[in-house]
Amino acid sequence: MDCGSSGQAKNGVSAAVISVGDELMLGQTQDTNAKWLAGQFTLRGVLVREFRTVHDDLEAIESVLRELSARHDFLVMTGGLGPTDDDLTREALRRAMDVVEPLEVDAPALAALDMWFKDRGRPMTANNSLQALRPKGARCLENSLGTAPGLYAHIGRAHIWCLPGPPREMECMFETQVAPHLPHCVMATAAVHSFGQGESFLAQVLGQRMSRQSNPLIGTTASGSIVSARIRAVDAAANPQSMESVMQEIERLWAPYAFGRDQETLAGALGKLLVSRGERVSLAESCTGGLAGSFITAISGSSEWFSGAAVTYANGAKTDLLQVPNELLAAHGAVSAPVALAMARGCAALLKTQWSASITGIAGPGGGSETKPVGQVFIGICGPRFETVKKFHYPGDRASIRDRAAKSALALLRFALLGQEAFAAPMIWESK
Amino acid sequence: MDCGSSGQAKNGVSAAVISVGDELMLGQTQDTNAKWLAGQFTLRGVLVREFRTVHDDLEAIESVLRELSARHDFLVMTGGLGPTDDDLTREALRRAMDVVEPLEVDAPALAALDMWFKDRGRPMTANNSLQALRPKGARCLENSLGTAPGLYAHIGRAHIWCLPGPPREMECMFETQVAPHLPHCVMATAAVHSFGQGESFLAQVLGQRMSRQSNPLIGTTASGSIVSARIRAVDAAANPQSMESVMQEIERLWAPYAFGRDQETLAGALGKLLVSRGERVSLAESCTGGLAGSFITAISGSSEWFSGAAVTYANGAKTDLLQVPNELLAAHGAVSAPVALAMARGCAALLKTQWSASITGIAGPGGGSETKPVGQVFIGICGPRFETVKKFHYPGDRASIRDRAAKSALALLRFALLGQEAFAAPMIWESK
Numbered sequence: 001m002d003c004g005s006s007g008q009a010k011n012g013v014s015a016a017v018i019s020v021g022d023e024l025m026l027g028q029t030q031d032t033n034a035k036w037l038a039g040q041f042t043l044r045g046v047l048v049r050e051f052r053t054v055h056d057d058l059e060a061i062e063s064v065l066r067e068l069s070a071r072h073d074f075l076v077m078t079g080g081l082g083p084t085d086d087d088l089t090r091e092a093l094r095r096a097m098d099v100v101e102p103l104e105v106d107a108p109a110l111a112a113l114d115m116w117f118k119d120r121g122r123p124m125t126a127n128n129s130l131q132a133l134r135p136k137g138a139r140c141l142e143n144s145l146g147t148a149p150g151l152y153a154h155i156g157r158a159h160i161w162c163l164p165g166p167p168r169e170m171e172c173m174f175e176t177q178v179a180p181h182l183p184h185c186v187m188a189t190a191a192v193h194s195f196g197q198g199e200s201f202l203a204q205v206l207g208q209r210m211s212r213q214s215n216p217l218i219g220t221t222a223s224g225s226i227v228s229a230r231i232r233a234v235d236a237a238a239n240p241q242s243m244e245s246v247m248q249e250i251e252r253l254w255a256p257y258a259f260g261r262d263q264e265t266l267a268g269a270l271g272k273l274l275v276s277r278g279e280r281v282s283l284a285e286s287c288t289g290g291l292a293g294s295f296i297t298a299i300s301g302s303s304e305w306f307s308g309a310a311v312t313y314a315n316g317a318k319t320d321l322l323q324v325p326n327e328l329l330a331a332h333g334a335v336s337a338p339v340a341l342a343m344a345r346g347c348a349a350l351l352k353t354q355w356s357a358s359i360t361g362i363a364g365p366g367g368g369s370e371t372k373p374v375g376q377v378f379i380g381i382c383g384p385r386f387e388t389v390k391k392f393h394y395p396g397d398r399a400s401i402r403d404r405a406a407k408s409a410l411a412l413l414r415f416a417l418l419g420q421e422a423f424a425a426p427m428i429w430e431s432k
Numbered sequence: 433m434d435c436g437s438s439g440q441a442k443n444g445v446s447a448a449v450i451s452v453g454d455e456l457m458l459g460q461t462q463d464t465n466a467k468w469l470a471g472q473f474t475l476r477g478v479l480v481r482e483f484r485t486v487h488d489d490l491e492a493i494e495s496v497l498r499e500l501s502a503r504h505d506f507l508v509m510t511g512g513l514g515p516t517d518d519d520l521t522r523e524a525l526r527r528a529m530d531v532v533e534p535l536e537v538d539a540p541a542l543a544a545l546d547m548w549f550k551d552r553g554r555p556m557t558a559n560n561s562l563q564a565l566r567p568k569g570a571r572c573l574e575n576s577l578g579t580a581p582g583l584y585a586h587i588g589r590a591h592i593w594c595l596p597g598p599p600r601e602m603e604c605m606f607e608t609q610v611a612p613h614l615p616h617c618v619m620a621t622a623a624v625h626s627f628g629q630g631e632s633f634l635a636q637v638l639g640q641r642m643s644r645q646s647n648p649l650i651g652t653t654a655s656g657s658i659v660s661a662r663i664r665a666v667d668a669a670a671n672p673q674s675m676e677s678v679m680q681e682i683e684r685l686w687a688p689y690a691f692g693r694d695q696e697t698l699a700g701a702l703g704k705l706l707v708s709r710g711e712r713v714s715l716a717e718s719c720t721g722g723l724a725g726s727f728i729t730a731i732s733g734s735s736e737w738f739s740g741a742a743v744t745y746a747n748g749a750k751t752d753l754l755q756v757p758n759e760l761l762a763a764h765g766a767v768s769a770p771v772a773l774a775m776a777r778g779c780a781a782l783l784k785t786q787w788s789a790s791i792t793g794i795a796g797p798g799g800g801s802e803t804k805p806v807g808q809v810f811i812g813i814c815g816p817r818f819e820t821v822k823k824f825h826y827p828g829d830r831a832s833i834r835d836r837a838a839k840s841a842l843a844l845l846r847f848a849l850l851g852q853e854a855f856a857a858p859m860i861w862e863s864k
Contacts, residue, residue, distance in 0.1 A: 027471025039459025289729025290722025297721025311741035
């Protein structure tokens with residue numbers, strides 16, 4: 001199995017993923033199966049060329065099975081295997097296979113269903129027993145987590161797996177009963193994540209390295225203000241160094257904004273730095289109201305380097321908890337550089353940490369003024385021989401202002417730990 | 433425009449939704465745009481017959497535009513409008529439109545881009561200016577939240593809108609510049625949200641009201657432990673009362689778990705109760721690390737009823753900030769009913785609020801033991817003449833344990849404000 005730099009399988013091995021369900025097409029339910037399955041195929045060097053979603057409609061399901069089995073090697077269809085009238089995958093598969101006999105009972109599947117209900121002390125309904133039906137020539141796949149067996153069949157050269165819709169059942173069945181029949185993993189994928197600059201600036205920095213003809217192939221994506229370089233290499237096993245060297249080059253070009261790889265988060269990167277120095281951090285949050293703390297504590301083991309946060313939403317809380325002088329609040333307002341600095345200082349003292357960051361700003365939509373518009377946020381950083389405030393102006397709505405402010409505080413702490421040069425690097429939302 | 437209760441468009445007006453991006457097809461990014469768009473079309477009685485997802489590949493995008501424009505009235509394509517080389521939607525649209533001239537600059541779009549960068553004091557790169565290109569005969573759509581203009585064109589009878597991939601930009605552009613050209617909403621939809629019981633229990637409570645033959649049609653969905661009844665009525669304008677009475681009935685049947693409708697959140701429902709009584713709340717968070725506070729402060733105006741939170745992740749913080757006695761911590765451990773109660777009491781005193789909730793538990797994956805397993809969480813509630821602790825055992829991973837614990841704290845505060853009877857209602861994860 002081998003693919004070209006654009007991700008196209010050279011030998012033409014390809015897959016398609018089909019999701020079945022009215023609830024998907026009416027916009028009621030988010031399909032997450034297609035993404036998960038695509039990731040599994042990608043890892044194995046098999047390109048998913050098409051995602052399709054169809055209604056609970058016999059003709060639509062039959063037709064998509066016929067169409068896609070004519071041009072792909074692997075089809076995985078999820079959904080439509082339940083016990084109710086709108087579960088049509090079994091019958092549609094029979095028709096697409098040109099099997100004239102009606103669906104037949106799969107004895108082992110029926111026995112397994114029977115056992116499933118016995119184990120739970122519940123009666124098996126007639127509807128449930130329909131789930132043990134399959135087209136002649138197809139095979140039932142055991143479902144260890146639910147009642148719907150899967151189905152395997154082939155039409156022409158296409159291998160077809162029909163899996164249950166619930167993600168846990170689908171993933172388990174794929175791993176145990178589909179993956180062993182697929183090519184081994186050959187595609188290496190990796191990501192380098194950054195925060196603090198825009199996608200177009202960061203893409204420009206990469207320049208020709210993003211050419212569509214390269215191998216590894218580099219692309220950028222942005223999600224929640226995290227801009228990531230996604231790297232995809234074929235034959236990475238033959239040349240594992242190249243993937244690593246590409247990542248290092250991106251990290252160098254994107255310094256200090258690049259903070260981690262793959263599953264790493266901004267908070268995790270901060271934690272690593274703190275742990276390596278044996279130092280701890282605390283937070284003083286106003287407009288973010290605990291969001292930065294929730295990012296940190298999402299990481300298992302963060303108690304090693306995070307002591308806590310003072311969420312001082314009301315002015316009184318800033319005074320009572322953080323010893324911010326009333327006069328400072330009166331003179332400058334809660335959203336100001338002096339108050340941000342006093343919050344960070346007070347927080348480090350209160351929670352007895354070497355480092356502390358404070359966040360105070362106007363998240364909107366109300367509360368803005370000409371001199372302090374919605375989106376204006378001050379972030380204070382205190383550390384050993386280090387004390388400063390940066391001013392930001394974030395665009396967007398309340399949720400994105402808060403998200404960016406919380407992430408900026410973590411990024412600034414990381415910059416401060418890296419040293420003066422990193423801290424001097426401008427962030428895209430900084431304002432004078 | 434009119435639809436049957438199954439959502440099928442009687443007159444055959446149909447739509448297709450296309451998502452563009454390698455990151456989607458490689459399984460790196462979850463597409464949420466297709467679901468959102470499908471929901472919008474459904475509201476307007478337009479059936480989305482196909483979802484397609486394609487690679488950043490010129491031929492693939494061109495071909496899907498040609499194929500789907502031949503059989504649908506409305507196409508919405510998202511993604512591929514960015515400033516980089518792998519953004520191919522503009523060029524693919526030109527080809528699918530059979531326009532021979534190269535892409536041309538749209539002067540107003542270029543001016544808007546220029547202004548966008550000027551406003552932010554940032555230089556516009558050459559890449560960015562590519563975003564103002566469009567095929568001859570197409571129209572640029574203003575993007576008030578980002579740099580990528582959208583595109584409108586038609587091929588044959590099909591109206592085609594190309595919208596940016598970032599969901600906020602896409603949704604805003606759809607609402608302001610696509611929706612006005614679609615049929616009016618004919619389908620009334622509403623939701624009643626609940627927290628604290630499982631979907632199968634709550635569906636059983638609704639019983640025959642959920643029959644697929646009803647109008648309004650009632651279905652249940654679950655997302656992030658919020659179980660919602662989704663109500664869909666055709667011709668609701670003709671009989672607006674029925675929708676309201678259905679919602680009231682569900683709220684009655686689901687009391688006290690039902691907390692709000694449509695866009696309402698658990699924190700918002702809590703805030704309404706507090707505001708009506710002129711009371712305030714504070715939080716003492718350990719394992720949730722600020723998550724409950726972030727839910728509250730996500731709501732604009734929450735400063736009216738929320739004073740702040742003490743995120744006491746380290747034991748020292750529990751002692752220093754909340755005056756939890758060291759002896760109590762030593763005798764019972766931080767995850768215990770006495771410590772939860774002491775945290776809530778200390779928090780109400782520290783932040784001078786009538787009400788306070790505390791959360792302390794084991795979010796995992798490490799740190800569990802036989803007597804205190806991962807998922808064990810104590811939530812303490814203090815209020816006027818009210819003091820109690822409930823013990824929970826949440827299933828799932830770290831993220832879902834934290835999410836459920838933070839929401840449970842808000843739900844318990846709401847129950848406590850509603851009175852003893854509501855507070856006595858069992859939650860599904862409560863343990864003895």
